[in-house]
Amino acid sequence: MVPVFLRHGSVAVLLLGVVAEITAWLFGVxxxxxxxxxxxxxxxxxxxxxxxxxxxxxxxxxxxxxxKLQHRLHYDHxxxxxxxxxxxxxxxxxxxxxxxxxxxxxxxxxxxxxxSALLGMMLAILHYEWVHxxxxxxxxxxxxxxxxxxxxxxxxxxxxxxxWFGVSNPALDGVFGTFRGPAASxxxxxxxxxxx
Numbered sequence: 001m002v003p004v005f006l007r008h009g010s011v012a013v014l015l016l017g018v019v020a021e022i023t024a025w026l027f028g029v030x031x032x033x034x035x036x037x038x039x040x041x042x043x044x045x046x047x048x049x050x051x052x053x054x055x056x057x058x059x060x061x062x063x064x065x066x067x068k069l070q071h072r073l074h075y076d077h078x079x080x081x082x083x084x085x086x087x088x089x090x091x092x093x094x095x096x097x098x099x100x101x102x103x104x105x106x107x108x109x110x111x112x113x114x115x116s117a118l119l120g121m122m123l124a125i126l127h128y129e130w131v132h133x134x135x136x137x138x139x140x141x142x143x144x145x146x147x148x149x150x151x152x153x154x155x156x157x158x159x160x161x162x163x164w165f166g167v168s169n170p171a172l173d174g175v176f177g178t179f180r181g182p183a184a185s186x187x188x189x190x191x192x193x194x195x196x
Contacts, residue, residue: 009088018119134150
């Protein structure tokens, strides 16, 4: 299970980034700012929810290349939720988004703050990738929390694609009104096809 997870490109890139940042901190190349690490993680969790709800579940765009991008980034994952190649963030999507986010932190807060925020983002994305991976493989988590998070995400795929957007942080569904109890939501006919 873990070796399969580690083989995916985004996971390898994130792990290399985390190791590089921790090494730079240990050797005094950059200072670590714990508050910025936390802020970077929080920024990712907010963007995870926002991207999932408003970008990945947006109505199909009319321009064919944009529509193809929508399918690769999320629509096809709903069609075939068990396909691992559609599960993980593509490197070509991950790396530019990390660079932009780090740049946005660097402008007002400086390079060392951006360094720390980037570490928080990468750790949070690794958490997201792991939770998402475990939700879609035939594995039963050992903890009650792990089982609950897995079931929580699978409701998004098999009950209603209009709820349960927080893959690794379900609390945001409560904040933004997209949380439902399992019995409180009618089964949607479009959980697999979205707009197709």
